[in-house]
Amino acid sequence: MGLVWEYLGQVLSFALRRSTIRTDVMQILAASVLPGLGVVAGIEMPETTGQIALAYIGLATVALIILRLISAPYFIWKEQVSTVAALQLELSKPERLIFxxxxxxxxxxxxxxxxxxxxxxxxxxxxxxxxxxxxxxxxxxxxxxxxxxxxxxxxxxxxxxxxxxxxxxxxxxxxxxxxxxxxxxxxxxxxxxxxxxxxxxxxxxxxxxxxxxxxxxxxxxx
Structure with a gap:
C-alpha cells in the first residue's frame, strides 16, 4: 500500500510541478498588462476585466493540471526508464572497456x-x-x-x-x-x-x- 501512495504522490507532484509559478506570472500579467493596454489603446476597460482574466487563468491552470495528471504516468515511466538506462550504462562501463x-x-x-x-x-x-x-x-x-x-x-x-x-x-x-x-x-x-x-x-x-x-x-x- 505504501508504494501506491508513493506513486500517487509522484503523479500529483508531477501534475503540480511549476504550476504555481505559471499561475502567479499569468496573474501578474493580467493585473498589470491589461489595464496598461487599455490606457495605451484609449479603451476604457470594465472594472471586472481583471477578475474575468483571473478566472480564465484559473480555468486554464486547472485544465493544465488535469492534463498533466492524465499524462503523468507516461512521463514518470519515461523518466524512470531514462534513469535506469543511464545507471546501467554507467555500471557496464568497466565491462565495456574490458571488452x-x-x-x-x-x-x-x-x-x-x-x-x-x-x-x-x-x-x-x-x-x-x-x-x-x-x-x-x-x-x-x-x-x-x-x-x-x-x-x-x-x-x-x-x-x-x-x-x-x-x-x-x-x-x-x-x-x-x-x-x-x-x-x-x-x-x-x-x-x-x-x-x-x-x-x-x-x-x-x-x-x-x-x-x-x-x-x-x-x-x-x-
Whole structure:
C-alpha cells in the first residue's frame, strides 16, 4: 500500500510541478498588462476585466493540471526508464572497456598472425629430402603461430586450417621446388588470411576448405 501512495504522490507532484509559478506570472500579467493596454489603446476597460482574466487563468491552470495528471504516468515511466538506462550504462562501463581492450588485443593478434602465416608458407620452398629431419625453424614458427592463434581467440575451423597448413609445408619441403608449381600451402595461406582479415566467415572457411583444397593429397602418407 505504501508504494501506491508513493506513486500517487509522484503523479500529483508531477501534475503540480511549476504550476504555481505559471499561475502567479499569468496573474501578474493580467493585473498589470491589461489595464496598461487599455490606457495605451484609449479603451476604457470594465472594472471586472481583471477578475474575468483571473478566472480564465484559473480555468486554464486547472485544465493544465488535469492534463498533466492524465499524462503523468507516461512521463514518470519515461523518466524512470531514462534513469535506469543511464545507471546501467554507467555500471557496464568497466565491462565495456574490458571488452573493447580485448577486441583491440585480438585484432592486433590477427594482423600479426596473418603475417606469420605468410612467412610460414615460404618455408614450403625448403628442400629437405628424406631422411633429413625438418629444419627447427618450422617448429619455432608454428609455435609462434599457435600463440598468436590463442591470443586472437580463433575458432576450431581456423585451427583445422592451421594444422593442414603445417602438414602441407612439411610435405612440400620433401619435394623439389620445380615439381611443386602450385603448392597447397599457398591456397591454405590465402584461405586463412581471408578469414583473419574478416573477408569470410567461419562457415565459409569450413566450406571452402572442404571444396577448394585437395585434402586427400594431404591425408596421404609422405
Amino acid at each position: 573493447e581492450k580485448l577486441a583491440r588485443h585480438r585484432a592486433k593478434a590477427r594482423i600479426k598472425l596473418a603475417a606469420q602465416i605468410e612467412d610460414f608458407q615460404t618455408m614450403s620452398f625448403f628442400e629437405v629430402p628424406e631422411p633429413q629431419p625438418m629444419p627447427p625453424q618450422i617448429g619455432h614458427k608454428m609455435a609462434k603461430i599457435r600463440r598468436l592463434q590463442a591470443q586472437a581467440g580463433l575458432s576450431k575451423a581456423f585451427d583445422t586450417v592451421r594444422r593442414y597448413l603445417l602438414i602441407a609445408v612439411m610435405k612440400e619441403c620433401r619435394l623439389p621446388n620445380e615439381n611443386n608449381k602450385v603448392p597447397i600451402s599457398w591456397d591454405l595461406m590465402l584461405l586463412s588470411q581471408s578469414y583473419l582479415t574478416g573477408q569470410i566467415t567461419t562457415e565459409e572457411l569450413t566450406l571452402r576448405l572442404n571444396q577448394d583444397i585437395d585434402l586427400e593429397k594431404l591425408r596421404q602418407p609422405s
